[in-house]
Structure formats: structure tokens, C-alpha cells
Amino acid sequence: xxxxxxxxxxxxxxxxxxxxxxxxxxxxxxxxxxxxxxxxxxxxxxxxxxxxxxxxxxxxxxxxxxxxxxxxxxxxxxxxxxxxxxxxxxxxxxxxxxxxxxxxxxxxxxxxxxxxxxxxxxxxxxxxxxxxxxxxxxxxxxxxxxxxxxxxxxxxxxxxxxxxxxxxxxxxxxxxxxxxxxxxxxxxxxxxxxxxxxxxxxxx
DNA sequence: CATGGGATTGACT
DNA sequence: GTCAATCCCATGC
Numbered sequence: 022x023x024x025x026x027x028x029x030x031x032x033x034x035x036x037x038x039x040x041x042x043x044x045x046x047x048x049x050x051x052x053x054x055x056x057x058x059x060x061x062x063x064x065x066x067x068x069x070x071x072x073x074x075x076x077x078x079x080x081x082x083x084x085x086x087x088x089x090x091x092x093x094x095x096x097x098x099x100x101x102x103x104x105x106x107x108x109x110x111x112x113x114x115x116x117x118x119x120x121x122x123x124x125x126x127x128x129x130x131x132x133x134x135x136x137x138x139x140x141x142x143x144x145x146x147x148x149x150x151x152x153x154x155x156x157x158x159x160x161x162x163x164x165x166x167x168x169x170x171x172x173x174x175x176x177x178x179x180x181x182x183x184x185x186x187x188x189x190x191x192x193x194x195x196x197x198x199x200x201x202x203x204x205x206x207x208x209x210x211x212x213x214x215x216x217x218x219x220x221x222x223x224x225x
Numbered sequence: 226c227a228t229g230g231g232a233t234t235g236a237c238t
Numbered sequence: 239g240t241c242a243a244t245c246c247c248a249t250g251c
Contacts, residue, residue, distance in 0.1 A: 094245085152234070196233095197232055
């Protein structure tokens with residue numbers, strides 16, 4: 022896998038969010054192709070960086086090409102790629118992957134038995150990484166990966182493979198936020214079963 | 226120092 | 239559709 026360097030991320034965050042579709046995320050031998058992203062920028066209130074530089078947002082304002090991993094709802098770790106020049110708070114949230122490598126390990130980490138005593142059925146392959154909290158769990162990505170280099174750290178993102186050079190990308194409104202809901206900064210692969218719900222409606 | 230909300234998920238009604 | 243789990247940290251007193 023050919024890892025993407027800082028220059029790839031040192032650009033407008035919307036551009037990076039669109040171009041990360043089809044790229045590959047890898048961690049500890051498990052990997053998947055990005056099929057859904059969302060862009061966040063300090064200029065709009067849904068972005069953590071909107072409040073300015075704090076201990077929490079330090080990574081967001083740091084070097085492009087680093088991972089920004091934070092805890093959501095006290096439960097899930099969410100993976101972002103820091104974008105734009107140092108000093109600008111912006112990142113792309115990785116929301117869903119199509120699993121490629123290490124499916125067995127993903128199934129184990131995503132199985133009910135691997136989670137606090139809950140019972141339930143095993144997830145299907147299309148449910149392994151179909152959400153931002155799911156994919157970090159499937160790949161074993163935790164808060165310790167925050168600020169890691171996406172080109173040389175434990176979590177890496179590689180350029181599009183041959184089969185993913187020209188993905189059919191749909192745009193839509195971002196999910197699960199309460200502010201700046203009008204911005205259509207969500208990007209998904211059309212018709213891909215690994216995209217999280219709700220899927221964006223084509224042609225809106 | 227206390228409080229409250231959040232870029233979610235899965236189980237249950 | 240409803241709801242709890244669970245924790246970091248911003249905010250306000």
C-alpha cells in the first residue's frame with residue numbers, strides 16, 4: 022500500500038473528503054476501502070475546532086496528515102484525518118469502510134462476545150465497518166492513535182487502488198449533528214452496501 | 226468544582 | 239421509534 026503524505030491533506034478539506042473515497046485505511050493488518058466521509062471545518066459550528074484551540078482540539082489545529090481520534094458519546098472512538106495547513110482546524114471524518122483484509126479479526130472485535138457481556142447476533146460483513154464507531158472497533162483503533170502520522174504511524178491511509186480510481190460519489194447532508202445541518206459535506210460511494218444509514222438520496 | 230452535551234450504536238417496544 | 243451506555247472536556251458558578 023502506497024501511503025498518502027502530508028501534501029495530500031494540506032488542501033481544502035472538502036477536496037480531501039471527496040478524494041479520500043476509494044483510499045485504504047489500514048491498522049494492525051486489518052484494512053478497508055473508504056466508502057463514506059464527512060468534512061469538518063473551523064468556520065462552521067458542527068466542527069470541534071469551531072470553539073478555538075483547546076486541549077481537545079489541539080490535534081485538529083496541528084499538522085495535516087495526522088489522525089484525530091476522539092471519543093464520541095462516551096463510548097466510541099471516531100477516526101478523522103487532519104487537513105489544511107497547520108493552524109487551520111479542519112478534518113475529514115472516516116464514516117465507513119468496505120472491508121478488504123483481516124475480516125476474521127474484524128468479526129472477532131465486532132462480535133457481541135467481544136463487547137461487555139451483551140448478547141446478540143454476529144454482524145454480517147456489510148455491518149463490520151458501516152459506521153464511524155464500527156470501523157474503529159473493527160480495526161482496533163483507539164484513542165491512543167490520536168495525533169499519529171497517517172503516512173508512517175500505526176494507522177495508515179493509502180492511495181486509491183486500481184479498481185477505485187473513479188468512484189461514483191454521492192453528496193448529502195452530514196449525519197448525527199445538530200448544527201450547520203444544511204451543509205452537504207457528506208460523501209458516499211453510490212450503491213455501496215457498506216455505507217452507513219441513512220444513505221443519501223441520489224439527485225437531490 | 227458541577228453540570229451537560231455530543232461527528233454513535235445496539236437492544237428493545 | 240425509543241432509550242441507555244459512558245467519558246472527555248467546555249462552560250459557568
